[in-house]
Each structure stands twice: as structure tokens, then as C-alpha cells.
Ligand code: SF4
């Protein structure tokens with residue numbers, strides 16, 4: 664079963680919820696936690712573990728053989744990313760950072776061998792075995808790379824190739840295609856938000872996406888005692904459900920600083936009870 668933890672914006676405590684849930688679930692189930700927040704993966708930090716078994720993620724890049732190019736410009740005209748410019752001499756010139764690797768230029772080129780296969784490094788995936796019941800797959804972007812989608816897909820593929828009772832995804836913030844790639848096929852999507860005007864706004868964005876994808880939506884309100892702002896109207900509008908409210912607690916702060924999830928550091932705390940209740944809700948949809 665696939666479950667996803669997401670959040671409309673960064674800094675809502677999404678990774679804290681994902682790592683604590685992963686630990687709590689792994690007491691009974693074999694769990695693969697997938698850190699698909701490829702721009703800023705931090706689940707391994709929250710779990711005090713290392714990134715291991717690195718694999719590189721490459722994306723197709725066209726390589727031009729100008730001796731075979733007739734300067735017809737078809738590749739330039741058909742590149743939807745505007746990644747190809749016309750050289751002074753009339754030959755196409757690639758702007759690598761704009762290229763999506765879609766291969767359209769190669770498909771439309773009428774000259775055999777004028778566009779060859781090359782590749783560029785866009786990211787990495789890692790696989791860390793934490794214990795017999797918990798494994799962590801992490802996606803991480805190459806420094807300076809802006810295209811996150813291929814690395815999210817690679818992390819997803821690697822994680823799904825590992826047999827487990829539960830694949831628990833921790834996505835990037837936002838509602839782009841990198842998030843959609845991580846949440847599709849989820850039995851349930853848990854959105855972590857906070858009671859601020861921006862939190863409510865971003866929650867609506869993500870709930871809209873989940874409704875469009877016809878996915879079951881649960882909401883966790885983190886730092887729930889931060890203000891009186893209510894999420895009820897938005898949650899009702901999108902047929903979602905608030906399954907937990909996590910107030911600010913010393914135990915959570917201390918565990919965060921120590922790099923030990925609160926469910927391990929303070930197993931009998933109120934915070935741990937909240938995560939135990941979320942596990943029960945997950946078991947109801949298994
Ligand atoms: S692979 Fe796609 S994005 Fe890249 S240059 Fe070719 S057409 Fe443009």
C-alpha cells in the first residue's frame with residue numbers, strides 16, 4: 664500500500680510527520696520511506712542515518728553532428744522548451760539547463776545521425792537499510808539542477824522495486840508535476856499544514872489537486888495552537904478530513920534537536936499517542 668505525506672508549502676513539519684509515522688508503522692509492518700523532496704531531502708537527518716548505495720540519475724541530452732546537419736531548423740522549431748538556439752552559422756546550439764530530455768528534436772530531425780544520444784547528470788538516488796523493518800530511499804538533485812521530475816521518478820522506481828507492506832512517500836512542497844508523480848496511486852494522502860493564512864491558502868491548492876486526482880485526502884494540522892485560524896471550511900469544501908492536530912510540544916522540539924524521532928525518544932508522550940492514532944486510521948484503510 665502506498666501512502667503519501669505532502670504539504671502545500673515548506674516548513675510545515677511534513678518530514679517530521681513522515682519520519683515519525685514511518686517509525687511508528689515499522690513496529691508492525693515492513694516500511695519503505697521514500698524521501699521524494701529531492702531539492703532538500705532531510706528524512707535521513709531526522710532519522711540520524713546516512714545516505715548509502717548511491718545511483719546516478721541521467722537525462723537524455725542531444726549531441727549534434729554538424730557534419731550531417733543540413734540546418735533545416737526543424738529541431739529548433741519543435742523544441743517546446745526553447746532549449747535550442749540558432750548558431751551564427753545556422754547550426755542548432757543547445758542550452759543544456761533548459762532541455763527536458765524529451766527527444767522531440769531527435770524524432771523530427773530528417774538527417775540520420777545528425778542528433779546523437781548524450782546524457783547529463785541530474786540527480787542521485789540512495790537506499791539505506793535502517794533496520795529489518797524500515798528502509799529509506801532518497802532522491803537528491805544534482806547541485807544547480809532545476810529539473811526535479813526525473814529524480815523524483817527515479818526515486819519512486821527504486822523504492823517501488825523493494826517489496827514492502829507500506830511505501831510511505833514524503834513529497835516536495837507545492838503542487839507541481841514533481842508532487843503529482845509522487846502522490847499518484849496513493850491509498851491516502853496526508854497533507855500537513857499549519858494555522859496561518861499562507862498555510863490555509865496552500866492547503867486549498869493541494870486539496871484541489873487531490874480532488875482532481877480523485878485521491879483520499881487527510882489533513883494533519885501541525886503547531887495547531889499557533890493561532891485561531893480554522894481550516895474547517897476548506898477541508899469540508901474538498902471532502903477531506905482532519906485526522907490529527909499536533910500542538911507545539913517540548914518533546915517534539917527536543918527530539919528534533921536530538922535527531923531522534925519523538926515516537927522513539929518519548930514513546931509514552933502525547934505526541935507519540937497522536938502518531939499511534941494516525942497508524943490506527945491507516946490500518947482502517949489497509
Ligand atoms: S530533448 Fe527536447 S527539450 Fe531537449 S533540446 Fe531536444 S526537443 Fe528540446
Ligand code: SF4
Nearest residue numbers: 732733735736738772
Ligand atoms: S533537425 Fe537535424 S538537420 Fe535539421 S537543423 Fe536540427 S540537427 Fe540539423
